[in-house]
Amino acid sequence: MKRIVIFASGSGTNAENLIRYFQNSEIGSVIQVLTNNPQAKVLDRCKNLKVSALSFNRTAFYHTNDVLNVLKASQPDLVVLAGFLWKFPDFILHEFPDKVINIHPALLPKYGGKGMYGSYVHEAVVANKEIETGITIHYVNEHYDEGAIIFQAKCEVNASDTAEMVAERIHELEMEHFPKVVEKLLKSQEPISLPSGS
Secondary structure, rough: OOEEEEOOOOOHHHHHHHHHHHOOOEEEEEEEEEOOOOOOOHHHHHHHHHHHHEOOOHHHHHHHHHHHHHHHHHHEEEEEOOOOOOOOHHHHHHHHOEEEEEEOOOOOOOOOOOOOOHHHHHHEEEEEOEEOOOOOOOEEOOOOOOOEEEEEEEEEEEOOHHHHHHHHHHHHHHOOOOOHHHHHHHHHHOOOOOOOOO
8 A cells, every 4th residue: 555645734625635535545545644833724634534643843844854754754655745835845855756746726837936825826817817727736846836747737717707716616626636646646656567477
């Protein structure tokens, strides 16, 4: 079974969706959720779903090996950022090459970078009269929202849309596609077995 660790900062709807999706999966399961916000609703969701969850502070994440050691002990096959707002430190990324992914509520490279998250993204999309937006699932590197793109899904933006209406559509895309993309990535990690005698 593949092991998934999720990082989240807020309410945790994407985290819960992933946990539920993999509850009866033969491919993998969410073994732990980590958050930088001790008041995050995601902690309650994890409690209800009986998934181990821990909160940590800035020092543990950036200035010591505390979070890194928790991750190493978990031995994740994939680290999934689901609404996690802090920049991932290089020294953790180096320990898990090509194993850390993020979901972003826009079609990168548009509307990415520091400070572009959640409602800020949708407000900018509406203000700039975009005719489409969407989600991007990408690998995480040392720069905000600049890692290699794995998957994108689009939805239209109408002239009369508010940021809240766009947010709802984005949420639907996230709920539909994020678990499937994670599952696909886990499957792609499987070693290819050659027929015997070849």
